[in-house]
Structures are given as C-alpha cells and as structure tokens.
Amino acid sequence: MDALIPASPLLIGAAQMVVVASTLAYTHKSSPLRLATLALIGVFGYYHYWSCPALSTSGLWNGTCAATNIIYCLHHIDLVILKRADHADLVDSSKPATAQGSAFLRALYLCFSTRSIRSKWQIGNVPAFPSYFRDTADPGRLSFLFRTAIIFAWQYLVLDFVDTAMAAQSPQEQQAAYGEGQEYILFDATREQLVTRLTTSVASSFFIGRIIMDFIYRAMALVAVGTGISQPLDWPPFFGRMRDAYTIRYFWGKFWHQWLRGPLSATSLFTSRSILGLPRRSLLEWYSNIFMTFTLSAAVHVANDVIAGKGIVTGTIIQFQGFAVAMLIEDAAQAVFRRLFGTAKSADSREKLRAPAWRLAVGYLWVQAVLFVVVPWYIYPSGRMPAGSMWTVPYSFVEVLGMQKAGAIIGGLLIFILAFLKPEI
Known part of the structure; x- marks a missing residue:
C-alpha cells in the first residue's frame, strides 16, 4: 500500500x-x-x-x-x-x-450517525441543546454555525498551544514524567509522580481528551450544517456535563461521548443473546454485556495504538477492564448501601431529584480515584512518543503569535464563550 x-x-x-x-x-x-x-x-x-x-x-x-x-x-x-x-x-x-x-x-x-440521532434507534442520554439557543428543540442554522465556529476556533488554539508546549519538552523531561513503567507505579510513587498522575488523569478525562473529540465533532458539524447536508437538530452536543460524572456509570453513560455506545452495545447484545444464549435481562447478561462492551472498546483502542505507532499496549486493555471492574464495585457498594439504609435506587433510576451534596462529594472523589489509577495505563505510552509525532492541528498559529499572545487570545475567547455562549459544563 x-x-x-x-x-x-x-x-x-x-x-x-x-x-x-x-x-x-x-x-x-x-x-x-x-x-x-x-x-x-x-x-x-x-x-x-x-x-x-x-x-x-x-x-x-x-x-x-x-x-x-x-x-x-x-x-x-x-x-x-x-x-x-x-x-x-x-x-x-x-x-x-x-x-x-x-x-x-x-x-x-x-x-x-453512530448515535442514530433522530431515528427510532437513537441511543439514550443524548445531551440536550444548551440554553443559548432560543428554541432548544430546533436551533437556528445561523446561530448554530456561529456558536459552533467560535468554540471550534478556541479549541483549535488550545490544541495548538498544547502541541507547542509538548513539542518543546526534552527527552529527559518526557522520561521524568512518562518514563517506561511509571504508569504502574502507585504506592511507591514519588510526590512528583503522584502530581503528574493526578494532572494527567484529570486533564485527559475532562479537558484535553474531551476537546480533541469535540473538536472533530464540531468540524464535521460545521461542514454538514454549513453546506445544508443536514440540520442543526442532527448535531446535539457530543459530551454531557462534567457535574453529572459522580459515578463511573454516569461518567460513561452521561458525561463522556456516546459515539461508540451504539455499535459496541449492539455487538455485545448479539453475542450475549444470539451466540451465548444468556437469559435476557438477567444480572449475568447485564454484567456480561458491560465487560464485553469495555473489551470491545479496548480492542478498538488497541487497533488505534497500532496505527498510531505505539504498538500493542497492555495498559490500553487493562484500563478498560479496570473501568468495568470499577462499575461492578460501584453497583455492589450502592446495593449494600440501599439495603443497610433503606434508600431508593438512584444511580440507574430515572429519578428527578438531585442527589444530596454529600453523596455528590463522595461520588466525585470515587470517580477521580478510579481515573487516577486506570487512566495513566492508557495515556502514558502516548507521552513517551517522539516529540511532534502526535500533533493535533496541521498549522500552528501559536508559533506565529508566541505563547504569551496566544494564551491571552485563548483566555479572552474562553471568557466570551462562558459569558455569552452558555456552554454546559
């Protein structure tokens, strides 16, 4: 080829x-x-x-x-x-x-549309359009394009800024932060390693990883809606709200993008029902599907790693299995809590009442603890790639403007977005 x-x-x-x-x-x-x-x-x-x-x-x-x-x-x-x-x-x-x-x-x-938007197969928990649009049930084309273009431009500059900063790292700095095997050092980690692990897990889960995926989605939306091929209604938000990520199930089911959910769930359901013949709607089928879906997701990401030049990375596989295990632990803990204190089911019900503050606090800490442990298994090998080999934008405005001016523009655009475009955070 x-x-x-x-x-x-x-x-x-x-x-x-x-x-x-x-x-x-x-x-x-x-x-x-x-x-x-x-x-x-x-x-x-x-x-x-x-x-x-x-x-x-x-x-x-x-x-x-x-x-x-x-x-x-x-x-x-x-x-x-x-x-x-x-x-x-x-x-x-x-x-x-x-x-x-x-x-x-x-x-x-x-x-x-892998989320099957506006079809009878549309997946659950598709985020609603933000309140910026006067009619959230049918956003106008011009207002949709304006808002999407502004956020897209900001995301481009952020990714450009990160590219420039990463390219400036020396091999020694890369080794210190993401050296071979450091993703598995936890209990014996130094203070610097723990700080790097925390910032990496937070940034990749709630900031950079989200921006990269959302950046791709907004680029496609601008082309599709701008050319009239599709309507704004066909492009609901790609990510949910971070504040909903207070359980692992909600992190994946409400906050994170659902782009893989339809194809992977359909494949796992076919396997569990038509091939394995597991009892429908049983706990065995339920958790088998969870583990199969995360296994399939791991396989997709391993295929990604191979073409990206990282080879077959063990951490990619165990990260996704780690999330499945965490979800199993989470469900078991909630079941025990409900039995001991007689509270109603909440994490997977369609309840309208917001969880109390203490439960949210515990939930956020739990989710961050899981991310802290498992995310570096997948992310650190990318940090070991040669500088400049994982760029995200084809042309660098930051190199032309300089880091200081680019940072000021990024900050100014962020203030404008938060003040006037009403993003759902």
Missing part, C-alpha cells in the same frame, strides 16, 4: 458509506444482497484500516482514523444485518408523502 495518498482513507470510507446507504434505501430487509454488502464492508474495512498511516504524519490522527473505521464497520453491520433497517425505517411518519426527503440521503445520515 505504498502508493496510497493522504485522501485514500477518506475515499474508501466514503465508498463504504455509499454502498451501505444504498443497501438500506433500496433493498428489502431479507434481501440476499445484504450478504454481499456484509462482505463489502469487510473488504472496505480492511483496506481503510491499513490505508490510515497514509493520512498524515500524526500518530494521533492516523490512529483515530483506524478506530473510526472499525466503529463504522460495526455500525454498518448492525444496520444491515442485525437491525435490518430498510426503506420503511427511513420514512418520517410525521410528514406527508410529498414532504418526504430522499431515502438515500436519510440512509446516508443514519450510516454516519
């Missing part, structure tokens, strides 16, 4: 989208052509994955390209084979026949 060009992954991915969308729009649920589409998804997926190193000189973007490929393959298999979506599922029953849009375009959007 030496002859591949940077656009190769995009072209292969686009071809897969067109083939799958055509299958959904123009074939019946039980059509034998769907098996041919399944085979084509495998072919497209293989060539897309191995074309990702041609995308750029950034391990971060090449790895993200590879992970995206796998998720879309699982999503498309789910739509074509498991859910067997067809033309009837693409019709908007609330509109007359004369007002129906193109079935192919609706299918194309469904292929693109």
